[in-house]
Amino acid sequence: MKHQHFLPFFLVLAASYLGLHFYAARWLIKHFSLPSSPAAWLRAAFLMAAFFAPFTMYLKRQWHTPALEPLYTAGYAWMGVILLAAFIFACSDLAGLVARRTGATGDLRVAQAAITVFFLTLAWAFYCGLKAPDIKHITLAFKDLPPALEGYKIAQVSDMHIDSQWKLRRFSALIEKINSAAPDLVVITGDLIDPGITCLENPAALTAKIQSRHGVFGSPGNHEYYYGLERALACYKAFGITPLVNEAADLADLRLIGLGDIRTENASETDVKNLLLKYKTGKFTIILSHQPLYYPSMAETGNYLVLSGHTHKGQIFPFHILTKLFYRHFYGTHRIKESVFHVTSGAGTWGPPMRWLAPAEIPLITLTRLP
DSSP: HHHHHHHHHHHHHHHHHHHHHHHHHHHHHTTTTHHHHHHHHHHHHHHHHHHHHHHHHHHHHHHHOOGGGHHHHHHHHHHHHHHHHHHHHHHHHHHHHHHHTOEEEEEEHHHHHHHHHHHHHHHHHHHHSSSOOOEEEEEEEETTTOOTTTTHHHHHOOOOOSSSSHHHHHHHHHHHHHHHHSSSSEEEEEEEEEEOSOOOOOTHHHHHOOOOTTTTTEEEEHHHHHHOOHHHHHHHTTTOOOOSSSEEEETTTEEEEEOOTTTTTTHHHHHHHHHHHHTTOSSEEEEOOOOOOOHHHHHOOOOEEEEEEOOOOBTTHHHHHHHHHHHOOOEEEETTTEEEEEEOOOSSSSSSSSOSSSOOEEEEEEEOOOO
């Protein structure tokens, strides 16, 4: 996102986030008829909570220490808690409005039901956010697939956001699942790391356990740029991952092209098209592009398999709606001309360690030839 557009977007986002807190506090006060003194304390508590997550994010970036991991986790988790609370409270208000229009009564019962639904949804969201992602088997057919690539399997890991020892251990658990699928190639499509991990924890010992015939390659996401691209690429190498940033690598019968993060680099459609034309050969080509952007333009330059992430499939509903406004190709498999584009929901979480209606996954893509 260009800098001149960032400030208005940030202000709208900050105002909306603050508004969620005021709305949730008002909802609780109204539906449970709190007296003025407890109501004032509740408003103050929610106002302080609104600044809790940004404060912990700043603290983590500036003075990170493993001793404060529980504090960082609590701050991140609160963002998801308030989003779900405001969403469910709003749904209960709509239900109450419909009930009143139809002559029914019982606002307190509606409020009690909403609180019950909220806690059940919260438990579900934490469970889905903390559990190891499942392997998602996908078969993609191509018209001109070389015979040598029939049945070729690619494991895609995206959006792990490793920023702590806990996330590093979670990545270790993923490796066992990846190995059980016996992929020919493992690719990382960005946002592997975040501030909080130093890459001095001997991550190569983990990645060395990956059993992949053609190794592990990765392209950066926007969070690698936030981390510091040079440091992030060094971290990729420490993980034993071969980074590709606007460059290509040949692996037997296929070519692999890794793009830098399109939006962070402010790359235009023309920039991307020229880069693909520069590396175009007669080989079957896989493109790693973190953000699902410029797909029609890519398809104009050749026939590819393009793998992306970034969107998290919204991670926590109703963020799905907002994410779809920014990304036309929000999730799943899309065919444009002779190219195939796949956007994964990602294997990890950013911010709240929660997922709701957007399960994490590790796509295992099997290539086959169209009959």
